[in-house]
Amino acid sequence: NAGVTQTPKFQVLKTGQSMTLQCAQDMNHNSMYWYRQDPGMGLRLIYYSASEGTTDKGEVPNGYNVSRLNKREFSLRLESAAPSQTSVYFCASTGGQPNTEAFFGQGTRLTVV
Amino acid sequence: RKEVEQDPGPFNVPEGATVAFNCTYSNSASQSFFWYRQDCRKEPKLLMSVYSSGNEDGRFTAQLNRASQYISLLIRDSKLSDSATYLCVVRGTGRRALTFGSGTRLQVQP
Secondary structure: OOOEEEEOOEEEEOOOOOEEEEEEEOOOOOEEEEEEEOOOOOEEEEEEEOOOOOOEEOOOOOOEEEEEOOOOEEEEEEOOOOHHHOEEEEEEEEOOOOOOOOEEOOOEEEEEO | OOOEEEOOOOEEEEOOOOEEEEEEEOOOOOOEEEEEEEOOOOOOEEEEEEOOOOEEEOOEEEEEEOOOOEEEEEEOOOOHHHOEEEEEEEEOOOOOOEEEOOOEEEEEEO
16 A cells, blocks of 8 residues: 655755655545654644645645645645745645545755755 | 643653653644654654543653643653654644654653
């Protein structure tokens, strides 16, 4: 079972470059999320999508855009990367019931120089 | 105030010890509660859900106190393999996403 697949696993960008992080899940989940994790900190929500066609800002949305392309895919775009966006990015998905487990992708380690 | 607060640790305990982690949450409307485990540089994985009546899974016991907005995790007979960061996670109602605490790091020593 693939679960949640994120690409790429590693990326180095120069300041001002753009890129899109891809995420896909094969569990027919409605909700998908993008988090970032900085050293010594927990996961902070960037954006989430409760269902296909809807997206909402999380705690730290500035500098990011998202697209819920279909039920399977939820992408995160950095239009003009900044060193402050150096982080580990995790995509996650959950089913519709409140007690359902969240499944995570393996993470994308992004460095902006 | 953070929505979910945890003691960051680290907790350094010997093998066989019992260790307890606590977590407080600020949103009284929160519906679901979880403990996740995260190994170094890996993705978080569900350790256990936390139910109102408390629940146990082998050496792990989770408790929820809604009145005090407090969640706990007890690990008995610690193993070296329990060394990890433990994340307290809370889910709200409706479209609200999962909110993570900063995590408590546990190091079990031989």
